[in-house]
Amino acid sequence: MINVLTTLLPIQKGNAKIAGHDLKKEPEKVRESIGIVFQELTLDRDMTVREILEYHGRLYSMPKAKRQERIDELISLVELEGKRDTLTKHLSGGMKRRLEIARGLMTRPKVLFMDEPTIGLDPQTRIRIWEYVRDINRQGTTIFLTTHYMDEADQLSDRISIVDHGKIVVSGSSWELKNTLGQDLIYLETGDNWTAAELLKDLDSVKGIKEKSKGIIVMVNVDGTYLLPEIMDRLRSGGVTIRAVNLKKPSMDDVFVHYTGRELRDNGAEKGPVVIPRVRRR
Amino acid sequence: MNTGFLTIYWRDMLRFVRFRALLFSSLVQPALWLAFFGIAMSNNFERLTATMPVAPDVRTVGYLTFIGAGVIAMTTLFTSLFGGTVLLFDKNWGLMRETLSSPLPRIHVIIGIGLSGMTKSFIQAAVIMGFGLLLGVEFFEGYTPIQVVYSLIGIMVFVGTFSFGFLFLSAAIAITMESPEGMQAVITLLTMPFFFTSNALYPVDSFPPMLRALSTINPLTHLVSGIRYFAIGSDFSAIGIRYTYTQEEILVSYLALLAFAGIMFFIARWRFTKVTVT
Numbered sequence: 001m002i003n004v005l006t007t008l009l010p011i012q013k014g015n016a017k018i019a020g021h022d023l024k025k026e027p028e029k030v031r032e033s034i035g036i037v038f039q040e041l042t043l044d045r046d047m048t049v050r051e052i053l054e055y056h057g058r059l060y061s062m063p064k065a066k067r068q069e070r071i072d073e074l075i076s077l078v079e080l081e082g083k084r085d086t087l088t089k090h091l092s093g094g095m096k097r098r099l100e101i102a103r104g105l106m107t108r109p110k111v112l113f114m115d116e117p118t119i120g121l122d123p124q125t126r127i128r129i130w131e132y133v134r135d136i137n138r139q140g141t142t143i144f145l146t147t148h149y150m151d152e153a154d155q156l157s158d159r160i161s162i163v164d165h166g167k168i169v170v171s172g173s174s175w176e177l178k179n180t181l182g183q184d185l186i187y188l189e190t191g192d193n194w195t196a197a198e199l200l201k202d203l204d205s206v207k208g209i210k211e212k213s214k215g216i217i218v219m220v221n222v223d224g225t226y227l228l229p230e231i232m233d234r235l236r237s238g239g240v241t242i243r244a245v246n247l248k249k250p251s252m253d254d255v256f257v258h259y260t261g262r263e264l265r266d267n268g269a270e271k272g273p274v275v276i277p278r279v280r281r282r
Numbered sequence: 283m284n285t286g287f288l289t290i291y292w293r294d295m296l297r298f299v300r301f302r303a304l305l306f307s308s309l310v311q312p313a314l315w316l317a318f319f320g321i322a323m324s325n326n327f328e329r330l331t332a333t334m335p336v337a338p339d340v341r342t343v344g345y346l347t348f349i350g351a352g353v354i355a356m357t358t359l360f361t362s363l364f365g366g367t368v369l370l371f372d373k374n375w376g377l378m379r380e381t382l383s384s385p386l387p388r389i390h391v392i393i394g395i396g397l398s399g400m401t402k403s404f405i406q407a408a409v410i411m412g413f414g415l416l417l418g419v420e421f422f423e424g425y426t427p428i429q430v431v432y433s434l435i436g437i438m439v440f441v442g443t444f445s446f447g448f449l450f451l452s453a454a455i456a457i458t459m460e461s462p463e464g465m466q467a468v469i470t471l472l473t474m475p476f477f478f479t480s481n482a483l484y485p486v487d488s489f490p491p492m493l494r495a496l497s498t499i500n501p502l503t504h505l506v507s508g509i510r511y512f513a514i515g516s517d518f519s520a521i522g523i524r525y526t527y528t529q530e531e532i533l534v535s536y537l538a539l540l541a542f543a544g545i546m547f548f549i550a551r552w553r554f555t556k557v558t559v560t
Contacts, residue, residue: 008379028385042379042380056291
């Protein structure tokens with residue numbers, strides 16, 4: 001999808017507008033208004049940090065003075081001041097990523113595409129990259145980001161779309177998506193899960209019940225802390241023994257599993273679902 | 283005018299200068315050809331042709347001078363044919379995505395690579411000529427300084443046009459192929475017929491008709507003729523054979539190179555419109 005939206009692959013069905021330009025009719029205009037951070041590293045190993053940015057600026061016909069100014073700006077934004085004339089092969093993974101982000105921003109794009117920008121990075125570097133992403137967004141750049149990390153989507157996005165098998169299954173803000181699962185999730189492990197589900201399903205405040213391997217998850221649309229005693233009473237009077245109880249707020253992980261019907265750990269498979277959070281201009 | 287091709291040129295030259303080993307070998311290798319093959323063969327040919335009658339009023343040049351032009355041509359051929367390899371690596375390592383997703387027209391990638399390859403060929407040709415003169419290659423004998431300059435320009439025009447043609451061919455192959463090994467194989471295979479059906483190392487006069495026909499359409503033959511015309515003269519004898527080049531013949535040779543470069547340019551352009559890099 002990113003390949004199509006960034007004009008690397010021709011669009012076959014439907015249409016899309018990027019920064020107000022039609023992808024089919026004005027691919028050049030689209031190219032001029034976007035920046036891309038690719039999933040794999042795409043840095044020439046034998047060019048220096050400055051040269052990478054210089055090359056990019058030249059590709060987009062930026063005038064020399066503007067190029068110099070922007071390079072200085074970006075190198076300090078991504079904190080690579082000491083590495084200006086270092087060949088990229090001598091940079092660490094996190095530094096390379098930061099350089100790529102700087103490159104994506106070189107031409108002050110209206111939309112920045114980021115394809116799994118924090119894949120394979122340590123938690124500290126991830127958090128730093130998130131900070132850059134927020135900064136960039138705050139300065140008025142729309143960011144289109146794909147990720148498999150639900151916490152990343154949750155943390156960064158104004159709007160999230162979950163894509164499964166090439167189709168958007170649900171879209172909305174993180175808050176909206178979580179609310180579709182109910183206000184709270186109650187996990188119950190009982191002596192007879194099936195009976196338990198039968199007993200609870202016609203309670204007004206229960207939105208739905210899902211089976212898990214050992215227990216059930218009850219999605220409720222009221223504050224679970226107050227509903228829990230009633231649930232337990234009902235199960236006891238129905239003769240169901242309760243072995244374990246857990247109450248939590250739905251997370252993006254839960255949203256993801258709910259809509260794709262798959263556990264997160266399965267998605268190493270090729271067709272694994274992807275989440276596309278879009279950080280919109282505020 | 284959009285000067286985007288200069289960006290491509292800049293990057294490729296940057297890499298050329300940065301890879302010291304590559305730079306060094308690309309300059310030393312042709313010199314070694316001249317030094318070892320040239321001197322070894324030159325002694326053999328001199329002995330074989332010693333008994334042959336020498337045309338009385340024609341300048342006779344040694345074998346080393348004869349193949350001096352051939353070595354320049356051969357080096358240009360090799361350098362140019364491999365000059366597109368960078369595109370294959372860029373494609374395989376994802377580097378080309380940056381270029382192709384930018385507003386730069388694709389044609390500029392081809393032109394940029396062509397220009398940088400041509401520059402490399404110029405540098406090599408200059409080194410070979412300089413080194414050759416030291417070894418005793420009799421280029422520009424009896425020329426006035428103005429004639430030398432004129433001849434150098436002529437050689438550069440021939441070398442430049444020729445290298446453009448083969449760089450476009452190389453770029454077209456690189457953008458079509460999937461693996462560097464495959465590209466290496468195709469190019470090695472290609473160099474053989476170009477190299478051996480040309481007049482670079484030996485005269486083509488005694489070739490069987492089939493080979494002769496091939497040598498006439500071989501761009502390398504035309505390049506060698508051009509270089510000999512400018513560096514040695516329009517009438518000389520070498521290895522017992524008299525060579526004469528008229529201005530018309532040289533013009534035809536140049537037009538042949540130009541046509542070759544033109545055709546290759548369109549082929550490269552066509553291959554580039556087909557390429558999708560994901």
